[in-house]
Amino acid sequence: MPASTLLANKADGFTIAQARLAGGRSDHDQRAISAVEWTLLIMVW
Numbered sequence: 001m002p003a004s005t006l007l008a009n010k011a012d013g014f015t016i017a018q019a020r021l022a023g024g025r026s027d028h029d030q031r032a033i034s035a036v037e038w039t040l041l042i043m044v045w
Contacts, residue, residue: 008016
């Protein structure tokens with residue numbers, strides 16, 4: 001790949017990918033917690 005087509009430094013690729021994935025991971029966790037809370041609410045109600 002020509003250096004002229006790079007959007008950032010070659011060494012920054014992993015850091016950029018991890019920053020992009022961080023938001024998605026917490027979103028999945030929040031959905032799972034909400035589902036468990038909702039299920040427990042129905043069981044007790």
